Amino acid sequence: xxxxxxxxxxxxxxxxxxxxxxxxxxxxxxxxxxxxxxxxxxxxxxxxxxxxxxxxxxxxxxxxxxxxxxxxxxxxxxxxxxxxxxxxxxxxxxxxxxxxxxxxxxxxxxxxxxxxxxxxxxxxxxxxxxxxxxxxxxxxxxxxxxxxxxxxxxxx
Ligand code: ZN
Numbered sequence: 575x576x577x578x579x580x581x582x583x584x585x586x587x588x589x590x591x592x593x594x595x596x597x598x599x600x601x602x603x604x605x606x607x608x609x610x611x612x613x614x615x616x617x618x619x620x621x622x623x624x625x626x627x628x629x630x631x632x633x634x635x636x637x638x639x640x641x642x643x644x645x646x647x648x649x650x651x652x653x654x655x656x657x658x659x660x661x662x663x664x665x666x667x668x669x670x671x672x673x674x675x676x677x678x679x680x681x682x683x684x685x686x687x688x689x690x691x692x693x694x695x696x697x698x699x700x701x702x703x704x705x706x707x708x709x710x711x712x713x714x715x716x717x718x719x720x721x722x723x724x725x726x727x728x729x730x
Contacts (some may be wrong), residue, residue: 577667578615580724586717594672594679594720595686596648596693597705603676605720608637610621614672614686614703617722619647619654621668626661627729648693655694663728665694669702670724675715677696679705 590604605611619631628634629637634657635642635650642650658665668690672679683703691698707716 575727575729576625576663577597578621578726578728580620580622580624582613582616582620583714583719584611584613584616584722585719586681592677593647594652594682596689597682597685598670599677599682600677603717609635609642609645609650611648613627614722614724615647615651615690617724618668618670618690618726619651621724621726622658622665622728623653625699625726626658627664628661630714635691648689651690652693658728662730664730665696665700666729667700667702668724668726670722671696672703673714673721674705675707675710675717679687703727711721 584605584607587606588603592599592601592604595614596666615710616631623630637651686703687698687701690701713719714721
């Protein structure tokens with residue numbers, strides 16, 4: 575068994591969709607990035623790569639590559655899962671945090687879990703997503719960014 579950790583942060587701006595866990599969430603601000611900027615999925619991908627010592631998300635899907643402009647992060651997650659399975663490891667479980675001051679995410683969490691489970695070919699009970707605010711502090715609390723953290727356990 576091996577464990578991996580992932581972290582990501584994206585800036586909140588107007589004129590962009592807010593996509594978290596593959597769910598488009600109605601909001602006046604969205605996340606800025608080269609891809610669709612799905613901060614939760616990026617943290618999970620980095621945790622998967624970290625667990626298998628497969629470097630990081632920027633190594634596999636560089637943001638300087640036009641191929642990944644507006645990329646659907648769920649497709650990157652699927653590809654990361656294939657790279658993991660190629661090493662002989664499978665995901666045991668994922669735990670994660672989304673740190674987001676606004677909007678409230680509770681009603682979208684199960685949909686995100688379903689999306690991720692489907693993409694990774696695992697059960698919904700193997701995926702945990704917790705939503706927190708930043709108590710109005712720092713960039714995230716001031717609605718300037720959303721952060722995500724993830725840990726992934728893998729086994730052969
Ligand atoms: Zn990212």
